[in-house]
Amino acid sequence: MPTLKQGFAALEPVLQRHGHQAHGLIEVLNAAQQLYGHLSEPLLRHIARQLRLPFSRVQGTASFYHLFRFAPQARHSCLVCTGTACHVQGAAQLLAELRAAPLAELSVELGSVRCIGTCSGAPLVVVDGAVWNHVDANAVLARLRELER
Amino acid sequence: MSSCLRLCTAASCRSRGAMALLQSSDRPVKEVGCLGPCSEGPLAAEGAQLLSLKPAEGEPLAPSLGAALAGSRAISADDPFLKLQRRLVLARCGVVDPGCIDDALAQGAYQQLQAVLAANNPSAVIDTVRRSGLRGRGGAGYPTGLKWATVAAMPSDQKVVVCNADEGDPGAFMDRTLMEGDPHTLLEGMAIAAFAVGAAQGFIYIRAEYPLAIERLRRAIAAAEARGWLGTAIGGSRFSFGIELRVGAGAYVCGEETALIHSIEGRRGVPRPRPPYPAEHGVFGLPTLINNVETFGNIPPLLRLGVEAYGAGTKVFSLTGHVQRSGVLEVPMGTPLRTIVETMGGGAPPGRQIKAVQTGGPSGGCIPASALNTPVDYDSLKALGTIMGSGGMVVMDDTTNMVDIAAFFIAFSREESCGKCIPCRSGTVQLEMLLRKLLERRASAADLTQLEALCHTVADASLCGLGQSAPKPVLSTLRHFRGDYLELLEPGEVVR
Numbered sequence: 005m006p007t008l009k010q011g012f013a014a015l016e017p018v019l020q021r022h023g024h025q026a027h028g029l030i031e032v033l034n035a036a037q038q039l040y041g042h043l044s045e046p047l048l049r050h051i052a053r054q055l056r057l058p059f060s061r062v063q064g065t066a067s068f069y070h071l072f073r074f075a076p077q078a079r080h081s082c083l084v085c086t087g088t089a090c091h092v093q094g095a096a097q098l099l100a101e102l103r104a105a106p107l108a109e110l111s112v113e114l115g116s117v118r119c120i121g122t123c124s125g126a127p128l129v130v131v132d133g134a135v136w137n138h139v140d141a142n143a144v145l146a147r148l149r150e151l152e153r
Numbered sequence: 154m155s156s157c158l159r160l161c162t163a164a165s166c167r168s169r170g171a172m173a174l175l176q177s178s179d180r181p182v183k184e185v186g187c188l189g190p191c192s193e194g195p196l197a198a199e200g201a202q203l204l205s206l207k208p209a210e211g212e213p214l215a216p217s218l219g220a221a222l223a224g225s226r227a228i229s230a231d232d233p234f235l236k237l238q239r240r241l242v243l244a245r246c247g248v249v250d251p252g253c254i255d256d257a258l259a260q261g262a263y264q265q266l267q268a269v270l271a272a273n274n275p276s277a278v279i280d281t282v283r284r285s286g287l288r289g290r291g292g293a294g295y296p297t298g299l300k301w302a303t304v305a306a307m308p309s310d311q312k313v314v315v316c317n318a319d320e321g322d323p324g325a326f327m328d329r330t331l332m333e334g335d336p337h338t339l340l341e342g343m344a345i346a347a348f349a350v351g352a353a354q355g356f357i358y359i360r361a362e363y364p365l366a367i368e369r370l371r372r373a374i375a376a377a378e379a380r381g382w383l384g385t386a387i388g389g390s391r392f393s394f395g396i397e398l399r400v401g402a403g404a405y406v407c408g409e410e411t412a413l414i415h416s417i418e419g420r421r422g423v424p425r426p427r428p429p430y431p432a433e434h435g436v437f438g439l440p441t442l443i444n445n446v447e448t449f450g451n452i453p454p455l456l457r458l459g460v461e462a463y464g465a466g467t468k469v470f471s472l473t474g475h476v477q478r479s480g481v482l483e484v485p486m487g488t489p490l491r492t493i494v495e496t497m498g499g500g501a502p503p504g505r506q507i508k509a510v511q512t513g514g515p516s517g518g519c520i521p522a523s524a525l526n527t528p529v530d531y532d533s534l535k536a537l538g539t540i541m542g543s544g545g546m547v548v549m550d551d552t553t554n555m556v557d558i559a560a561f562f563i564a565f566s567r568e569e570s571c572g573k574c575i576p577c578r579s580g581t582v583q584l585e586m587l588l589r590k591l592l593e594r595r596a597s598a599a600d601l602t603q604l605e606a607l608c609h610t611v612a613d614a615s616l617c618g619l620g621q622s623a624p625k626p627v628l629s630t631l632r633h634f635r636g637d638y639l640e641l642l643e644p645g646e647v648v649r
Contacts, residue, residue, distance in 0.1 A: 029419030069402035087323030089473035121326030123473035124191035135168035
C-alpha cells in the first residue's frame with residue numbers, strides 16, 4: 005500500500021483519467037480508498053486541491069456515502085448482510101450475537117451491508133470480500149478464528 | 154447451443170464454490186452467467202441439461218469438478234421452475250460466456266443495433282417501443298416509448314443516456330444477473346436507445362456492492378469499443394456513442410433519478426424537486442434518458458421479435474425468502490403470483506404455510522397469501538397496495554411477524570433518507586419509534602391511530618420517491634395483517 009510520504013502519486017492516473025474535473029469526484033474517492041485503505045484528511049485535502057474544489061465540498065460528498073471510511077481498517081472485515089431475505093432468516097439475531105463477541109481480539113471489524121444480491125445463501129456474511137452462506141454466529145466465529153492461524 | 158460443459162460463475166454460484174470447481178477441472182469448461190435456481194448451486198449445464206452440483210445436506214463440496222459431476226443431480230427441463238419461464242431478456246444468460254464478445258456476437262449480439270443503424274430511422278424505433286407497451290422495469294412503470302419520444306423531441310445537440318444499475322432494493326438481484334451473465338445485451342439496448350433519442354454520451358450508474366458485475370461490464374465495454382460496437386462511427390455508420398461506468402458508494406437514495414444525476418456529477422446524492430424532469434434537464438443540464446437495466450435489456454429482443462410476437466413481454470423476478478427453491482426467473486407478464494411462488498418456487502418449507510409475499514422492497518408492500526391468485530402486472534399489484542417494483546420477491550411464512558417486517562423497512566428508509574426534506578427525515582424516525590413501541594408491547598390504540606396518520610403525512614409531503622413510498626410497507630401490512638398489530642397492543646387496550 006502506498007504511504008503518505010509518497011505524496012499520493014499513485015492517485016495521479018485516476019485524476020488524469022477524469023481530467024481533474026469536479027464531476028469525477030466520486031470515482032476519485034472510490035479509487036483513493038482502494039489505494040490507501042481509507043480517506044484521511046490529508047488525502048481529502050489533496051483531492052480537493054487537484055479537482056479545484058472547496059475542501060467542504062469534498063468532505064461533504066465523501067461523508068454522504070456509506071462506503072467511504074475515514075479511519076483505517078482492521079485486518080479483517082466481517083459484514084453481516086441485513087437485506088430482506090437475510091432478515092427473515094434471522095440476520096438481526098446474527099448481528100446482535102456477533103456484536104457481543106470479542107471480534108476486536110481477532111482483528112475483525114464488524115459491519116453490515118444492505119443486500120449483496122446472492123439471497124439464496126441467506127443468512128450470509130461477507131468476510132474480506134468472500135461470501136459465507138447459511139451461517140450462524142458460532143460458525144462465523146469459528147471460521148474467523150481460523151483466519152489468524 | 155454449444156455442447157461444451159457450462160458452469161455458472163456468477164456471484165451466487167461463486168459463493169457456493171464454483172471457482173474452486175472451475176480451477177480443479179481437467180476438461181474445457183465455459184464460464185456462464187446465472188442458470189436460474191440459485192438455491193441448487195453450484196449449477197452447470199450440458200446442452201439443454203441443467204445439473205445441480207450442490208452437495209448433500211451437511212456434506213462439503215466435491216474436491217473437483219469431475220467428482221462434483223459424478224455426484225450431480227439432473228434438473229429436468231420439464232421442472233416447472235424452468236418450463237414456465239419465457240426467457241427474452243435473459244435469453245443468452247447462462248448460455249453465453251459473458252467475458253467473450255466473440256461468443257456473444259456468434260449468438261446474435263449487436264445484430265439489432267446493426268439493423269437499426271442500417272434502417273437509419275430513429276422515430277421508427279421509438280414507435281416500435283411505444284407500440285409494444287413496454288413500461289419501465291425499475292419499479293415505477295412509466296411508458297418507455299413515451300420517455301424516449303420526450304427526450305428525442307428536446308432541441309439540443311447534446312443528450313445523455315443513463316442506465317440505472319443501482320439495484321438497491323434488498324432481495325432484488327435481477328439486474329445483477331443480467332449484467333454478470335450477458336452484459337452485451339444491456340450495452341446493445343443502450344446504444345439503440347441512444348441512436349433513437351440522439352445521444353452520444355452514456356453512463357451506467359452501478360452500485361459498488363456488485364464487484365463482479367462491475368468487472369464484467371468494464372470488460373464488455375472495452376471489448377465492444379475494440380470491435381466498433383461502441384465509440385465513433387459504430388458499425389460503419391455516422392452514429393457515435395460511448396459508455397462510461399460510474400460506481401456508486403452505498404446510498405440507496407441514488408436509485409432516485411435526480412439523486413442519481415447528482416451522484417454522476419460527483420455530488421451528494423440528494424434529490425431535487427421535479428419538474429424539470431431529467432428528459433429536459435438531466436446530467437450536466439443536458440436532456441437525459443434514464444432507464445433501468447432490465448428495460449434496456451428488453452430492447453434487443455423486442456426489436457428481434459417485433460411487437461406482435463413480443464406480446465405483453467416478460468418480467469424478471471428474484472425469488473427468495475421462505476421458499477423451497479430460490480433464484481432468478483423470467484415469466485410472461487401477468488403470470489399469477491401463485492404460479493411463481495408455489496409451482497415454480499415449491500412453496501414454503503415443509504410444515505409451514507406462506508403468510509405473505511413482499512414485492513417492491515422498501516417502496517413496496519406485502520401481499521397476503523389469500524391474494525396469491527393475483528396476476529403479476531403493474532396495475533393488479535398497485536390495487537393491492539404494493540408495487541411491481543424492480544422484481545424482488547421475498548416469501549414470508551407463518552413464523553414471520555409482519556410488524557417486525559414493517560419496522561425493518563422503516564429502519565431501512567430512516568437510515569437511507571438523505572435528510573433534505575423534513576417529512577422523510579423526521580417522519581421515518583417517528584414511524585420507527587411507534588413500531589418499536591408496538592413490538593415492545595407498550596403501544597396504545599392511540600399510538601396505532603397516530604402511526605397510520607403519520608404514514609399518510611410522510612407519503613403526501615415528502616420530496617422524492619423514497620419518502621413518498623417509505624410508509625407503504627406499514628400501510629400494506631396494516632391493511633392485510635391488522636391482527637398482527639392488534640395483538641401487540643398493551644394489555645387492556647380496547648381493540649377496534
